[in-house]
Amino acid sequence: MTDFNNIINRTGTYSTQWDFIQDRFGRGDLLPFTISDMDIAMPPIMQEAIISRVQHGIFGYTRWNHDDYKGSIVHWYKDSYQANIQESWISYTPNVIYALTRFLDLLDPNHKGVSLITPCYDGFMKILKANKFPLFPIAQSIIEKEYRVDWNKLEDAISQSGAFLLCNPNNPNGYLWTREDLEKIVKTCKKHGVAIISDDIHMDYVYGTKSIIPITTVAEELDYLDKVVIISSASKTFNISGLGGAYVLCPNQKINDTFQFILKEKDSLSSAMALNVLATIVGYTECKPWLEELKAYFYNNLSFVDSYLKTNLPEIKFTIPESTYFAWLDCSGLGLSSEQFQDKLVNKGKVAIMGGTPYQEPKTFLRYNVACPLSKVKEGLERIYLSLK
Numbered sequence: 233m234t235d236f237n238n239i240i241n242r243t244g245t246y247s248t249q250w251d252f253i254q255d256r257f258g259r260g261d262l263l264p265f266t267i268s269d270m271d272i273a274m275p276p277i278m279q280e281a282i283i284s285r286v287q288h289g290i291f292g293y294t295r296w297n298h299d300d301y302k303g304s305i306v307h308w309y310k311d312s313y314q315a316n317i318q319e320s321w322i323s324y325t326p327n328v329i330y331a332l333t334r335f336l337d338l339l340d341p342n343h344k345g346v347s348l349i350t351p352c353y354d355g356f357m358k359i360l361k362a363n364k365f366p367l368f369p370i371a372q373s374i375i376e377k378e379y380r381v382d383w384n385k386l387e388d389a390i391s392q393s394g395a396f397l398l399c400n401p402n403n404p405n406g407y408l409w410t411r412e413d414l415e416k417i418v419k420t421c422k423k424h425g426v427a428i429i430s431d432d433i434h435m436d437y438v439y440g441t442k443s444i445i446p447i448t449t450v451a452e453e454l455d456y457l458d459k460v461v462i463i464s465s466a467s468k469t470f471n472i473s474g475l476g477g478a479y480v481l482c483p484n485q486k487i488n489d490t491f492q493f494i495l496k497e498k499d500s501l502s503s504a505m506a507l508n509v510l511a512t513i514v515g516y517t518e519c520k521p522w523l524e525e526l527k528a529y530f531y532n533n534l535s536f537v538d539s540y541l542k543t544n545l546p547e548i549k550f551t552i553p554e555s556t557y558f559a560w561l562d563c564s565g566l567g568l569s570s571e572q573f574q575d576k577l578v579n580k581g582k583v584a585i586m587g588g589t590p591y592q593e594p595k596t597f598l599r600y601n602v603a604c605p606l607s608k609v610k611e612g613l614e615r616i617y618l619s620l621k
Contacts, residue, residue, distance in 0.1 A: 406553025
C-alpha cells in the first residue's frame with residue numbers, strides 16, 4: 233500500500249502551483265489548490281525506472297514510433313476501457329493543446345467555428361481566441377443536482393460549426409458522459425458533417441465501477457471514425473506533466489499522416505521527450521494497481537469535502553463527482569460576487585482556488601483540487617471557512 237498522506241515540499245522546484253502563486257492571485261503566501269497537477273509523487277515503480285534511466289546519463293534524440301510506446305497505449309485502452317485502438321492511429325505530440333490546435337486547423341480549415349459544452353477547461357477558450365475560431369458554446373444546466381444538456385440548442389450550435397470539442401470526462405465539473413450522451417453527440421455531428429475532437433486527459437480518474445467510453449468506440453459503432461480524434465496523455469494519471477509529451481488517436485490515416493508531417497517537417501517537434509516515453513510505457517504496463525489505490529484515496533478526499541461542507545458551510549452546494557479530482561463547489565448561495573469571494577479567500581483565508589469564471593461558469597463556483605494529502609484538503613476547507621466566518 234502506498235502512503236498518500238506523505239507531505240512533499242514542492243516549493244523551490246519552479247512549481248507553477250506553489251512557486252508562482254503571486255502571478256495569478258497577487259500574493260505568494262497562499263495555500264494553493266489551482267493548477268490540475270497533484271501533490272502526490274509518481275508511482276514508485278516509475279520513479280525507479282526514471283532514476284535508472286537518468287543514471288545512464290545520455291539523453292539524445294528519442295523516437296516514439298515503436299511498438300513499446302504505441303503498444304503500451306493499445307494495452308491501456310484495451311485493459312481499462314475494452315477499447316480496440318490500432319497502433320496506426322497513434323501519434324506523439326509535445327502536449328495536448330498543441331495537437332488540439334493543429335487538428336482544429338486540419339478538421340476545420342476555414343475556421344467555421346467550434347461548438348462545445350460549458351463549463352469547460354479554460355485552455356480551450358484561450359486557443360480558440362488566439363487562433364480566431366468562432367465559438368458556439370452550450371451551457372449545461374443543473375437540474376435536481378445533476379447536469380443536463382439542452383440537445384436542441386446543442387444541435388443548433390453544432391450545425392454552425394466545423395468542429396465539436398469534447399472534454400471526456402468533463403473538466404471542471406466531473407460530469408461523466410454516458411453512452412447515450414456520446415451517441416447523441418456523434419449522431420448530431422454526423423448529421424451535419426462536423427468533426428469531433430475529444431480531450432481525454434482526465435480519463436483515468438473515474439470512481440466506482442464506471443469508466444469513460446472513448447468516443448472512438450461509439451463512433452466506430454455509428455460508422456463515423458474518420459471524423460473523430462482523441463488527444464490524451466499519461467500526465468494527469470501519474471502526475472508527470474513536467475516530463476512533457478502526449479499522444480493522439482486518429483483513425484483517419486490521411487489526416488494522421490498530415491499531422492505527422494506538420495509535427496516533423498513544419499514544426500520540428502517529432503523528437504519525443506525521453507523520460508515521457510519511458511514513463512508512459514511503465515505507467516501503462518505496470519502501474520494500474522497504484523492508480524486504483526490513488527483513486528480510492530481521492531474519492532475519500534471528495535467525500536470529506538462533502539461531509540465538511542454539509543456540517544460547516546451548507547450554503548456551498550456540492551455533489552461528489554463521478555470523475556476527476558476536482559470538487560466543483562457552487563458558492564452562489566453565499567450572496568457574494570466572484571470578485572468579492574476571491575478577495576476574502578486570498579486576503580483573509582490566504583487560500584488560492586480557481587473560480588468558475590475562466591471555465592465559462594457565470595455563477596460563483598470554485599474548482600477545488602483534491603489531488604493532495606487529506607491534511608491539505610482539510611486545511612484548505614478550514615481556510616475557506618475562515619474567509620467567510
